[in-house]
Amino acid sequence: MSEERVGFFTDTSVCIGCKACEVACKEWNAIPEDGLELTGMSYDNTQALGASTWRHVAFIEQPAPEGRTQLPVVDGAPGAPGSSGTDMRWLMSSDVCKHCTHAACLDVCPTGSLFRTEFGTVVVQEDICNGCGYCVPACPYGVIEQRPTDGRVFKCTMCYDRLGAGQEPACAKACPTDSIQFGPLDELRERAALRVDELHEAGVPEAHLYGHDPEDGVGGDGAFFLLLDRPEVYGLPPDPVVTTRDLPAMWKHAAGAALALLGGVAVSFAAVGRRQR
Template sequence: MGFFTDTSVCIGCKACEVACKEWNAVPEDGLEFTGMSYDNTQGLGADTWRHVAFIEQSKPIGQNETGVDHGGAQGGAQDAGGMRWLMASDVCKHCTHAACLDVCPTGSLFRTEFGTVVVQEDICNGCGYCVPACPYGVIDQRKGDGRVWKCTLCYDRIGVGQEPACAKACPTDSIQYGPLDELRERAAQRVDQLHGLGVEDARLYGHDPDDGVGGDGAFFLLLDEPEVYGLPPDPVVTTRDLPSMWRHAGVAAATLLGGLAAVFAAHGRKGGAR
C-alpha cells in the first residue's frame, strides 16, 4: 500500500498538514515567518510529517504553441503576469529498499505488513544512525527528545481499513492512497492525460521499482524536474555498498590476524632456538 501524490491538482490548502498533525498528535511548528512565500515549515522533519511546498516560477502552465492555457486547475495558481506556483505535498517515501532499516541497531524501524516503514518511538534509543542514511533527508530527531519521528502512513488507520488522515482530508484528491500497482497504473494514465492537454513537463517520480531504492511507497506526479521540488534526481539506497564493505573488512581482518599469527610463530621459534 502507498501514496500517489498528484501535484498537478494540489491547491496548497495544507489540509494534509493539519490532518496529519491532529491525528498523530504531532507538535506544532512553523509558527515563525520564514519569508518563503506561504511555506512556513520549509521541509519535512520530526514535527512536520507532511510538508506543502510552494515554488514560484515565471513559467506558464501547460501552454500550447498558440499560447492558449490548457492547464486549467493543473499545476496550482497562475497570475496574469505568467507566474505560477508549483504546489506539492511531500512525505516520507517508504522506500522499498530502506537504508534506515539497515542501520537501525534496536529494531525501532520496521517494515509493516503493508510494506510501509514505521518508527516505534518506545524502542528508539536516539542514536541517529538513520538520519544520514535516508537518501531523501526525511528522518529527523526531535529537539528535547532525541528520538526520530516521521510519517507512519497512519499505520493505526490503515490497519482497520481506513485511509491515512492526509488523504482523507485532501479536497482535490491530490493525495491518493491504495495498492501501489493500482496507483502506478492510475498515475501513468494521468501523465498521458496531461501530455494530451499540452502539459509536456508532467512526469512521475519514485514510481519505478527498478530505481535506486527499489521504488517508493509514496511517489509523485511532478510538473518540473525533481530538483525544483527539492528532491534528489537519482536517489540510491545509501547502504547498498555495506555487504561489499563488510566483505573487504573481513578479508582485511583475516589478513591482519594471519600476519600477527605468523609474527608470533616466528618469535616463538626464535625463542626456542635460544
C-alpha cells in the same frame, strides 16, 4: 508482508496548497505544532519535512513555461492555481516520507526501532528508539529528523493505526482535490501512468513521475509523485540512491582484512616461537 503493499501517489498538478493534509496529519498523530512563525518564504511556513512535520506542502513560484500560467483541465480535474494576467505560476506539492523499498534507515537502526510493516511501510517505534541518529544521514531524502527535546526520531507512519483498522491515512482522507491518493501500490502506478498520458495529450509535456520505478536507486518508493518540473525544483534529489547499498561489500572486505590481519599475527607469533627455541 502479509498484506498487499500500499502507498501514496501524489499528483502535484491538482494540488491547491490548502494544507489540509498537514493539518489532518498533525491532528490525527498528535504531532507538536510548528511553522507558526512567518519565514519570508512565501506561504511555505513549515519549509521542510522533519520530526514535527510529517507532511510538508511546498510552494514554488516560477515563470510559466511558454507563457502558460494555468494547467488545462483534464476530465474535470482543476489545473494548478495561476493568475491569467501574469507570466508566473505556482507549483505546489505535498511531500512525505517515501517508505522506500530498499530503506537505508532500516539497515542502520541498531535497536530495531525502525521496522517494515505488513503493509510494506516503514515505521518508527518511539518507545524503542534510543536517539542514536544513525538513520538521519542514512536517508537519501533527508526525511528523518531528531526532536531536540530527547533526540528520538519521528516521521510519517502512513497512519499505521488507521491502516490496521481498514481506513486510509488522514492526509489522503482530508485532501479535497485527490492530489494525495492512497491504495495498492501497483494500482497507483498504473493510475499515475494514465494521468501522465492525459497531461501530455492536454499540452503539458513536462509532466513526469518521480519515485515510481522499481529499478531506481532505492527500488522504488512507496510514496511517489507526478511532477511538473525537475525534482530538485521541489527539493527532491534527482537520482536518490540507498546509502547502504555498499554495506555487504564493505563487510565482506572488512572480514577479509580481519582474516588477513589475524593470519599475519599468527605467522608472527609462530616466527617468534621458532627463534626462541
